[in-house]
Amino acid sequence: MDWPALSLSLHLALWTCAILIPMGVVIARTLAFRPPRAKGLIEALIALPLVLPPTVLGYYLMVLMGNATPFGQAWAALTGRSLVFTFEGLLIASVLFNLPFAVQPLQRAFDAIPPNLREAAWVGGMSAWTTFCRVELPIAWPGLLSALVLTFAHTLGEFGVVLMVGGSIPGETKTIAIAIYDRVQAFDDAAAGIMSMFLLLFSFLTIGLVYALGGRVARRRG
Amino acid sequence: MDWPALSLSLHLALWTCAILIPMGVVIARTLAFRPPRAKGLIEALIALPLVLPPTVLGYYLMVLMGNATPFGQAWAALTGRSLVFTFEGLLIASVLFNLPFAVQPLQRAFDAIPPNLREAAWVGGMSAWTTFCRVELPIAWPGLLSALVLTFAHTLGEFGVVLMVGGSIPGETKTIAIAIYDRVQAFDDAAAGIMSMFLLLFSFLTIGLVYALGGRVARRRG
Amino acid sequence: ASAAPARAADAPVVAAASDLKFALEEIAARFRAEGGRDLRLTFGSSGNFARQIEQGAPFEIFLSADEEYVFRLADKGLMSDRGQLYAIGRIALVASHGSPLALDAGLAGLRDALAHDRIKRFAIANPEHAPYGRAAEQALRHAGLWDRLRPTLVLGENVSQAAQFATSSSAQGGIVAYSLALAPAVSQVARHVLLPAEWHLPLNQRMALAKNAGATAKAFYAYLGGKPARDIFIRYGFTLPGESS
Amino acid sequence: MECDGVAWFDSAAGVRLSPQERRVGFVFQDYALFPHMTALGNIVSALGHLPSRARAARARDLLAMVHLEGLEGRRPDDLSGGQRQRVALARALARDPAVLLLDEPFSAVDQVTRGKLHRELAQLRRAVRVPIVLVTHDLEEAGRLADRMTILHQGRTLQTGRPFDILARPDNALVARLVGQRNVFEGEIAAHSAERGVMLLRWGPITLEVRDDPRFAAGDRVAWMVPAAGIILHRRDRPSRGEHENPVHGVVEEYVPLGDTAQVAMRVDGDADTVLAFAVSTHVAGRNGIKPGVAIAVSLLAEAIHLMAA
Amino acid sequence: MECDGVAWFDSAAGVRLSPQERRVGFVFQDYALFPHMTALGNIVSALGHLPSRARAARARDLLAMVHLEGLEGRRPDDLSGGQRQRVALARALARDPAVLLLDEPFSAVDQVTRGKLHRELAQLRRAVRVPIVLVTHDLEEAGRLADRMTILHQGRTLQTGRPFDILARPDNALVARLVGQRNVFEGEIAAHSAERGVMLLRWGPITLEVRDDPRFAAGDRVAWMVPAAGIILHRRDRPSRGEHENPVHGVVEEYVPLGDTAQVAMRVDGDADTVLAFAVSTHVAGRNGIKPGVAIAVSLLAEAIHLMAA
């Protein structure tokens, strides 16, 4: 077991969730409660990572974040580090790549909140922020959990994008998925098998958990 | 533009849809209308491909379908061809990999059909099959469309699994996603760029279409 | 009825290591021009191909970047014989035109850049499984730079990706296959210098015919040992067996 | 289970007809119209037993029967609640059913439309001559439309009979309350007075004369009720001879004038928990100065008092 | 817009209070209780203006006020419809509102519970002394509970006034029909007969005597209505002198006995489209042999006939 790679993957997954979930909540709430004119366009943009080959997405991200672009230069000037081949770059790529996995369940969850519950909270004197914390979040909780676990598990398994922008630097960009691939390439089937099993079990447990929770909620509604 | 690769990808995408959508409909209907005890388990199993690194999934599929396993041997004995590194093998892998993309929207669509509409059809004298064709399918249509387009677009973009199971044989298993990656590796940015743009536009249009349709349906319900 | 689209006249599939990308395409074109039948070339990591051949991949010729893979497959009885050495790979130090790195065969420029902290990122192929990555590691160890360079290393999945990284704006240089450095697409964006062959174990590139190889594959296999092919290999920076560099 | 001579469900004989075979017209509580079909399409969908040429014409006839000519092409979303209900009814009739089941068919419709639909259903019943089972929470609706009525409560059948009988003579206090009687109390039979054909009913401090009822004997605890119409206000303006019948004194608790009649709730003197509810005509109430807090007296008509098992 | 001396919305002065500032108690049509909070939690959620220590106690008081002691810990899913309604009411009162808005608060509750809740709301109104705006489709409910009533139809205000006045004297035929009057017709003023204080109203082949109404002149087309209570059946068993007043002959079209009283619809002779609806007591109907097809006569009380603009 490549523990540094696993630790890195867990770090990446946690950070991705930490950035993406609040972002996803803001996006999903906006799309659900104050749908802008270009709603369909925005939804299509968010869903794009689903259909672009991850390696291709990764390649363009590498070019975009590279030192040759204004964005990459600005980042380098600000932080003193380049974005490609760093954890930060990986994180940005991971956030972009996971966007649809986080936004879609969140949007469904916020869509399902009856508008008059929010109105009831307002006429009951709750501020917009209190309404969000005490009414919207608890009711959207299963969707939030679903977004959280999907993003987390999917980041653990992400390969193509990380391969392109990461550079497989141990401790910095060599995630567990890359480590498994490297072991496979090195004909080390035993190590690859153990790590795969671990990932598989972990994924299975987390998804099973989400669905069990989702199912319980559905039953309570039905 | 690598036309044989594009044609192969389109073939693969169409066949994947042709096999996966009916399969997905059967699975989704069962989970929605006659949920078995192990519903959560089955849903977790179906969702697994979402979280396993595609190359790892591809590697194990390759081993599983290879000539060393009973399954691979049986296939070879039956068809006279091996399964890995053929279009058929790719198709099986693609179907497995896209399972969650097809089943999830379908399941949501069938879940949303009020049970008493089916009962109304039965007491109105419709057979189970007529009910399916004339009531369930038209009502689940947006979900079906969503499953169709997601599966189609995602197959076009699939890379890791195809690389491992297919072996990137031109005209047989070298899809557009692999071709783009090849061009990137060959420093042929122009060709990679054109092919990527094409895929991107295609994906954007199809997803935009699905969301526009989905949105219209949601508005009619709301 | 097969679901597959019409196959390109069942032209044999040749699996070749990524470092051959440009050389082999030229040789195949020439083979065709000289009346040979059609071929289908596929490039990737040698390890991957070896694994796929074990699972029954229909490759009729396998050109490995590492002869170990050919031996391994031959020992399992998957190839017609232990094959033949067709080229010996060389490695080169490359840097994009914008890089501050000064190139020289003795790696003095690299040493200097390291001393002045001008190397942020340096790309090689993954030494865990890529032969060119192993060679790069050996060369850097020989030059006594490995430990200094190690924290800056970014690893390509194969030597092509390493070249991609090395010539990108985000790395200051890298060590890749000389054959790739010579390719027009790379030489347009990057400078290079050949590194001494003695700094690393020879990159013996071995090829073999599959058991089921057909006539076309056999003809091409033979063609690869002929003069036109050897000339092209040499032009792309390979050393040939029996010749000194 | 049997219907119209055909067994639907007979576990002994292994008979268990599928819904498709049952020939039952079902109007669902929420109509369950197919949202993707037009009004006509919804009806045609239940005409599978006709040759396909004949279906459209028959569907048009059925639409006309429920007064929806011209709305053939509308989808359920574009119909009002009452119109949807009628499409559902036409679809249920399309199967030529042996029995028509209506599950709260009027609960989603406003009061005026409801009245209209009641009258239409009554006409339809004469026209189509199939048994109709109607489920409703609305007692007036049940009384209006039904030949026979069954009171179900928490899954149990409490009483079955003609609506009039159930409303006038509920079997027990629970049924009485469920059918909307507010004056339901408990008491004890004090004595028989066979020569006069009456019994005496002890109700707290008050003793009432009631019709002789052979089911009960002196000393029995009973439930009893008096309908609002059996409570007569003693007028202050012109006392009448009826005032000797079961006089009860109390104080007006609630006075709700409502059009021609006014609802009055009177708290009975000597028993603060007991309230009698009855109606008087608004002008009578006005002439008598009825308002909360005023002391009044009423008579409970002996004929109207109904005794039930406790 | 102004409420209790505070402007809520004044576009000129730029005043536009947010929902949080409006101090309005709102009971939503579907209650809109927070499904993840207990009954107590739902009420506490609207007590943000109190110090947090005081909230639970106040919420308990409010729950007690709506008779839900002991159900503090239940979630909305585990409450019956009537209990949910009461939690919603308590939550609305929690804000100490300047006005209470109730949107069809009783539509989801069955008849018996509804009656109970009506009485509780009437008591509550006396207890909390805030203006209450109640939206309902149920006319009886409105009449029962309201001091003032406004009839809204398709977004327009048709009539505002005391319930009794609107029910007895609707402004026009539409209001009359909306408030449930079935006997609404058209006619023409034939003549004034000022010395007797009456007018003559021509109604198809029939001429009716009605009270003098200075708003109308001879020759005017008018709408008119007669409430069910203004239609008196001519008894066959004991003819009375009232029968000379506006006699109308017809045939019983529908006879619906319902407890003490029976609804009768009579098709008027000479005008097949006209049906008069009225009520008689069930035993009177029985003695007179009332049933569909029987020829009967009624009097329309001149006092009860109400004329309206056509």
Ligand SMILES: Nc1ncnc2c1ncn2[C@@H]1O[C@H](COP(=O)(O)OP(=O)(O)OP(=O)(O)O)[C@@H](O)[C@H]1O
């Ligand atoms: N066979 C059954 N098994 C389990 N639960 C049932 C069954 N039948 C009904 N229920 C449940 O009992 C409850 C009441 O059912 P039902 O719909 O028959 O009530 P109802 O009397 O029609 O009420 P309403 O007046 O609201 O229509 C529902 O929650 C329903 O899910």
Ligand SMILES: Nc1ncnc2c1ncn2[C@@H]1O[C@H](COP(=O)(O)OP(=O)(O)OP(=O)(O)O)[C@@H](O)[C@H]1O
């Ligand atoms: N400001 C508005 N803008 C657009 N549509 C509106 C607006 N207000 C109400 N509507 C629509 O008008 C319709 C009727 O609205 P409303 O809920 O006020 O009806 P209602 O009289 O309360 O009916 P119900 O008796 O069913 O409660 C609804 O379909 C609603 O969406």
Ligand SMILES: [Mg+2]
């Ligand atoms: Mg029901």
Ligand SMILES: [Mg+2]
């Ligand atoms: Mg409303």
